[in-house]
Amino acid sequence: MKNKAGHLLSILIVLAFLIITGGKLSGQQRVNISAGAGYPELLNIGVRFQIEQSQLGMSIGTWPSSDKWLFDWKNIVSLSGDYYYHFGGSSDFSDLRPWYGRIGLNFMKIIFENEQNTLLSSYFRVGRDFYFNRVSGFSLDAGVSFCIINEPGITPVLPAPGFGFFYRF
Helix, strand or coil: CHHHHHHHHHHHHHHHHHHHHHCCCCCCCCEEEEEEEECCCEEEEEEEEEECCEEEEEEEEECCCCCCCCCCCCEEEEEEEEEEEEEECCCCCCCCCCEEEEEEEEEEEEECCCCEEEEEEEEEEEEEEEECCCCEEEEEEEEEEEEEEECCCCCCEEECCEEEEEEEC
16 A cells, blocks of 8 residues: 555656646746645745646655654655636736636655654645736635545545645745
8 A cells, every 4th residue: 555655656756746847837926835734734945836717736645743743753754736726806916717626646655763654635625816016915714624545434524624824035
């Protein structure tokens, strides 16, 4: 099962790279960098590439460990790939519509003292971008996450909230 997850993640990363680099990425204000928090991305940094009213995004995240927690881990890493479709409203600061639907795939590796667990999940969200000005703002979204590979044995369906700040180039 662990080997399948590793191969699937490798394929997804290669596909995301090919899609992103093959798209129309020219022009100003088509790339966003972001920092945020959510489930399953955890505390994350990422990048989004705009293609008309769509965006493709990738992020990497982690969550701090604490000896005071009941289920403590040594390390936890989250890799996510997202597709956003902006569909509603308008903004004075961007050609992107502020309301969006988001679908994503997340790979999470949790390393404990004596074992490692893998979690692969898909999530569906609806959210909105709020702009401070033409180059910055924040996103707020919520939805549901479904476990595909669930070695830790957590609940197979979980809420998937998220928020983040972004800067557009």
